[in-house]
Amino acid sequence: DAPTPQWRPALHFSPTEHWMNDPNGPFLLDGTYHLFYQYNPAGTVWGPMSWGHATSTDLLHWHEQGVAIPSTPAEDIFSGAMVYDGSNRSGLGSASAPPLLAFHTSVFHGNPAHPDGTQAQSLSYSLDRGAHWQSYAHNPILTLQPDSRQFRDPSVVWYPQGQCWLMTTVVADAQLVKLYRSTDLLHWSFLSDFQPSGYRKPGMLWEMPLLVPLPLDGNPHDTRWVMIVSVNPWSIAGGSGVQYFVGRFDGTRFIPDALPPEGADPSAYDWLDHGADQYAPIRFANTGTRPPLLIAWMNNWDYADTLPTAPWRGQMTLPVQLALKTVDGRPALVQAPAPQYDDLVRRQGIAAFADRDVGPGQTWRAPLGGPVLDIRVTLRRGDAAHAGIVVRQTPDGRTGTVISYDFLSGNLTLDRSRSGQVGFSPRFSLAHIAHLPTPGGTVSLHLVIDRNSVELFANGGALRMTDLVFPPPGSDGVSLFSDGGHTRFTEIRISAPAR
Numbered sequence: 001d002a003p004t005p006q007w008r009p010a011l012h013f014s015p016t017e018h019w020m021n022d023p024n025g026p027f028l029l030d031g032t033y034h035l036f037y038q039y040n041p042a043g044t045v046w047g048p049m050s051w052g053h054a055t056s057t058d059l060l061h062w063h064e065q066g067v068a069i070p071s072t073p074a075e076d077i078f079s080g081a082m083v084y085d086g087s088n089r090s091g092l093g094s095a096s097a098p099p100l101l102a103f104h105t106s107v108f109h110g111n112p113a114h115p116d117g118t119q120a121q122s123l124s125y126s127l128d129r130g131a132h133w134q135s136y137a138h139n140p141i142l143t144l145q146p147d148s149r150q151f152r153d154p155s156v157v158w159y160p161q162g163q164c165w166l167m168t169t170v171v172a173d174a175q176l177v178k179l180y181r182s183t184d185l186l187h188w189s190f191l192s193d194f195q196p197s198g199y200r201k202p203g204m205l206w207e208m209p210l211l212v213p214l215p216l217d218g219n220p221h222d223t224r225w226v227m228i229v230s231v232n233p234w235s236i237a238g239g240s241g242v243q244y245f246v247g248r249f250d251g252t253r254f255i256p257d258a259l260p261p262e263g264a265d266p267s268a269y270d271w272l273d274h275g276a277d278q279y280a281p282i283r284f285a286n287t288g289t290r291p292p293l294l295i296a297w298m299n300n301w302d303y304a305d306t307l308p309t310a311p312w313r314g315q316m317t318l319p320v321q322l323a324l325k326t327v328d329g330r331p332a333l334v335q336a337p338a339p340q341y342d343d344l345v346r347r348q349g350i351a352a353f354a355d356r357d358v359g360p361g362q363t364w365r366a367p368l369g370g371p372v373l374d375i376r377v378t379l380r381r382g383d384a385a386h387a388g389i390v391v392r393q394t395p396d397g398r399t400g401t402v403i404s405y406d407f408l409s410g411n412l413t414l415d416r417s418r419s420g421q422v423g424f425s426p427r428f429s430l431a432h433i434a435h436l437p438t439p440g441g442t443v444s445l446h447l448v449i450d451r452n453s454v455e456l457f458a459n460g461g462a463l464r465m466t467d468l469v470f471p472p473p474g475s476d477g478v479s480l481f482s483d484g485g486h487t488r489f490t491e492i493r494i495s496a497p498a499r
């Protein structure tokens with residue numbers, strides 16, 4: 001396929017060539033961020049899986065470091081997470097060379113000890129701060145009895161009250177999260193299963209479980225636990241997506257807060273993203289006391305292997321910071337781009353525009369455009385039925401991605417039906433809708449536009465929508481519109497963090 005530089009993300013990681021899916025084992029050490037990822041170094045569709053490796057000092061510009069943990073004919077290396085074992089509790093390193101431990105799933109082939117396709121949890125470690133990796137001699141460290149082909153995606157979190165680490169894994173096709181504990185990171189004992197009677201469907205897979213403790217409304221004496229689970233298919237925007245549960249951890253079990261009644265509509269549950277293109281988020285390890293930092297695959301299993309990019313397929317979302325805040329009387333995850341992103345935007349300069357009233361059927365075209373933009377704008381309710389913004393717009397106005405808010409229903413829509421190339425898969429969903437309450441009649445939109453994506457953080461990050469788009473060259477315009485009446489647009493700020 002002809003190369004598509006026009007769709008090469010400027011501020012999101014994508015491999016120079018070949019296929020990538022989930023982010024794996026990200027961590028921070030000595031001021032460098034490390035990112036690993038499910039990688040097929042031999043093709044542009046999913047295949048034998050290795051861990052690729054990239055590094056960055058600002059989370060926005062990445063340098064590929066080659067394959068860190070390669071697949072072999074006997075073993076695929078599936079997703080997993082990292083622990084920096086700074087005090088060498090595992091004994092795999094030394095005080096002067098503390099080990100990095102990469103927990104991942106092994107998929108065994110032709111191994112007399114495991115039926116073909118068995119999945120179990122394994123360990124690779126590095127004694128030189130992530131440059132070289134070796135396989136632990138006693139792998140796998142965790143198996144399921146009887147053997148399972150669906151037991152995967154370990155992630156590990158420190159539990160201070162219990163002075164131990166907790167591991168979450170899934171039995172994907174049973175929509176089941178399994179919890180384990182360990183004090184040496186090598187021996188794991190079973191704690192409990194989490195299988196809520198929440199939003200589940202036949203054939204749905206649960207993948208990449210992530211347990212994150214967070215203070216509610218910044219109160220250090222009120223820690224809640226959030227279980228984040230990637231689900232595929234049947235997610236809120238179709239295909240794969242990310243659900244979460246807020247609850248408590250009692251030392252053994254994760255107990256979710258009250259859930260909607262069985263059979264409730266998916267919109268009754270909590271979703272990390274209401275767009276189609278966020279999957280498999282994972283937390284950076286070793287970031288100290290800073291808020292949890294997450295990065296995800298910006299894609300959807302519904303059409304990932306048909307994306308029109310070349311010579312690569314797959315890219316990551318922007319890293320985001322997580323907080324838990326009371327929204328509409330309930331604890332909810334609130335997300336914002338990592339502070340490094342805001343720093344870059346500030347350094348590149350921000351153009352501020354005067355407040356303006358847009359009347360029925362009118363548009364205001366911003367005098368500033370480009371394929372990579374940061375846009376912030378607040379909509380104040382007038383007498384319009386709906387109003388919004390078009391981004392990645394062609395000069396003739398025929399092509400563009402439309403974000404519009406309906407003041408009557410309170411629904412926010414991201415419409416990519418005329419965003420450019422959309423026909424590469426019948427499953428490339430065209431519009432995504434989420435309910436967004438408007439306290440005081442205002443909606444704030446923060447848009448991060450890259451060459452082939454639109455990431456929307458609405459009302460301070462209480463609602464997130466992530467969508468890939470494939471616009472034609474020259475789709476650099478931005479315009480505001482209002483239909484059926486007037487809308488006042490305030491706090492209009494536009495920046496071009498890259499060209």
Ligand code: FRU
Binds near residue numbers: 021038079105152280
């Ligand atoms: C999620 C996933 C994981 C698995 C990996 C394989 O996208 O299916 O469950 O470990 O991808 O590449």
